[in-house]
Amino acid sequence: MALPDHNNSIKKDNPYMTDFRGLELAQPILRAITDEGYTTPTPIQLKSIPALLKGRDLLGVAQTGTGKTAAFALPLLHRLADNPGAARRGQPRALILAPTRELAGQINDSFTSYGRYLRLRSTVVFGGTAVRPQIRALNQGVHVLVATPGRLLDLMNQGHVRLDGIETFILDEADRMLDMGFLPDVKRITAALPARRQTLLFSATMPKTIEKLADSLLSDPERVEIAPAASTV
Numbered sequence: 145m146a147l148p149d150h151n152n153s154i155k156k157d158n159p160y161m162t163d164f165r166g167l168e169l170a171q172p173i174l175r176a177i178t179d180e181g182y183t184t185p186t187p188i189q190l191k192s193i194p195a196l197l198k199g200r201d202l203l204g205v206a207q208t209g210t211g212k213t214a215a216f217a218l219p220l221l222h223r224l225a226d227n228p229g230a231a232r233r234g235q236p237r238a239l240i241l242a243p244t245r246e247l248a249g250q251i252n253d254s255f256t257s258y259g260r261y262l263r264l265r266s267t268v269v270f271g272g273t274a275v276r277p278q279i280r281a282l283n284q285g286v287h288v289l290v291a292t293p294g295r296l297l298d299l300m301n302q303g304h305v306r307l308d309g310i311e312t313f314i315l316d317e318a319d320r321m322l323d324m325g326f327l328p329d330v331k332r333i334t335a336a337l338p339a340r341r342q343t344l345l346f347s348a349t350m351p352k353t354i355e356k357l358a359d360s361l362l363s364d365p366e367r368v369e370i371a372p373a374a375s376t377v
């Protein structure tokens with residue numbers, strides 16, 4: 145005789161449960177998370193997702209490895225899917241800026257995984273590689289664009305991307321972006337964004353320059369700070 149599964153019933157009735165079902169994400173997103181093998185949200189996901197679903201701005205002090213990509217990608221996908229529309233040629237609704245092509249590629253892979261049951265298109269553009277396939281992808285229509293700053297500016301200047309339809313802008317690894325000398329590029333890009341938008345800024349550290357940048361970009365942000373996973377004194 146099978147024993148009743150107490151664990152399951154406890155989980156189901158517990159208002160403090162910390163699995164993803166408590167976060168009010170759309171079913172197709174929950175299915176994709178299950179496919180990924182995620183069962184419990186990480187601390188940054190628990191703290192960020194509810195605020196982001198409400199449309200709040202966010203200042204995230206967190207490193208890579210904390211689960212920050214899903215923390216911003218899941219609510220973004222939810223909001224886009226909640227208010228669907230055809231992918232527009234060269235006119236994304238969400239822009240994620242990352243400092244390196246590796247990170248940009250990983251973020252785009254995450255969007256592809258988490259969005260696999262949604263009808264949303266994401267694409268990535270970065271330098272050091274042929275621009276033609278990237279232009280082709282943009283011309284096919286895009287909801288979510290992940291980009292490094294230099295290549296994005298080139299594509300904007302050539303008329304292949306317009307940012308006036310951006311609803312959510314995410315600046316990832318802002319401190320690294322500044323260390324790499326991208327501040328002027330970031331400023332040119334943010335100047336092309338609509339004033340009315342949701343903005344997220346993530347940085348592992350918060351020096352004065354980042355505080356200043358955050359002040360200029362964010363409006364009444366939710367602040368989420370996650371200590372590095374392990375630190376040795």
Ligand code: AMP
Nearest residue numbers: 182184185186208209210211212213214
């Ligand atoms: P990130 O900090 O976004 O680079 O994520 C670090 C790693 O954690 C990635 O390999 C993710 O696939 C994984 N990850 C993110 N969220 C979760 C979660 N809730 N449960 C298990 N793994 C996760």
